[in-house]
Amino acid sequence: GEDVEQSLFLSVREGDSSVINCTYTDSSSTYLYWYKQEPGAGLQLLTYIFSNMDMKQDQRLTVLLNKKDKHLSLRIADTQTGDSAIYFCAESGTDSWGKLQFGAGTQVVVTP
Amino acid sequence: NAGVTQTPKFQVLKTGQSMTLQCAQDMNHNSMYWYRQDPGMGLRLIYYSASEGTTDKGEVPNGYNVSRLNKREFSLRLESAAPSQTSVYFCASSPNAGALLGEQYFGPGTRLTVT
Numbered sequence: 001g002e003d004v005e006q007s008l009f010l011s012v013r014e015g016d017s018s019v020i021n022c023t024y025t026d027s028s029s030t031y032l033y034w035y036k037q038e039p040g041a042g043l044q045l046l047t048y049i050f051s052n053m054d055m056k057q058d059q060r061l062t063v064l065l066n067k068k069d070k071h072l073s074l075r076i077a078d079t080q081t082g083d084s085a086i087y088f089c090a091e092s093g094t095d096s097w098g099k100l101q102f103g104a105g106t107q108v109v110v111t112p
Numbered sequence: 113n114a115g116v117t118q119t120p121k122f123q124v125l126k127t128g129q130s131m132t133l134q135c136a137q138d139m140n141h142n143s144m145y146w147y148r149q150d151p152g153m154g155l156r157l158i159y160y161s162a163s164e165g166t167t168d169k170g171e172v173p174n175g176y177n178v179s180r181l182n183k184r185e186f187s188l189r190l191e192s193a194a195p196s197q198t199s200v201y202f203c204a205s206s207p208n209a210g211a212l213l214g215e216q217y218f219g220p221g222t223r224l225t226v227t
Contacts, residue, residue: 031214042218092214104154
């Protein structure tokens with residue numbers, strides 16, 4: 001089956017930029033997603049990128065996609081304590097009826 | 113508009129007991145999903161229902177059954193609980209038709225412990 005891999009932990013100082021990386025294997029993925037999970041809560045869609053795009057910017061968030069290397073990254077500018085959460089990378093194929101394949105999640109801890 | 117609701121929030125079962133996790137959404141979404149979340153493993157799909165009246169197995173269906181009772185409700189049943197089913201269970205829904213494929217809305221989760 002498809003695999004989505006992420007590093008498990010990232011520590012960043014408040015005000016710095018965070019970069020969370022993800023690699024995936026399914027070359028038919030139409031969209032790639034970043035979901036955020038705050039403590040004790042379910043996941044929320046943070047942003048997404050269509051597979052024919054290289055970059056997408058949304059306020060403090062920048063998503064970069066290298067389709068050749070199957071590498072996705074999420075950059076959070078000016079990281080705040082409220083950004084402390086688990087971030088999941090996910091992919092969907094073209095025929096998956098909206099099913100997603102999630103990575104294991106990256107725990108981001110923001111320190112003052 | 114409550115979104116996706118799940119009951120119960122917490123549950124402790126003994127090995128061999130059965131229980132049903134309830135999920136409901138009030139967003140008129142077509143598709144619904146059940147996931148389990150285990151440390152270091154992300155979310156794994158147990159079952160999903162692409163539309164009312166249909167259900168299909170996901171990545172880890174063994175030991176579980178589901179019912180799509182109507183468009184709003186999608187329940188997950190453990191017939192004979194095992195310690196390996198200790199996990200946090202999330203229900204999600206998605207509009208799918210005419211919307212961003214893969215945009216899912218999650219409930220708050222049910223934390224289940226099987227002793």
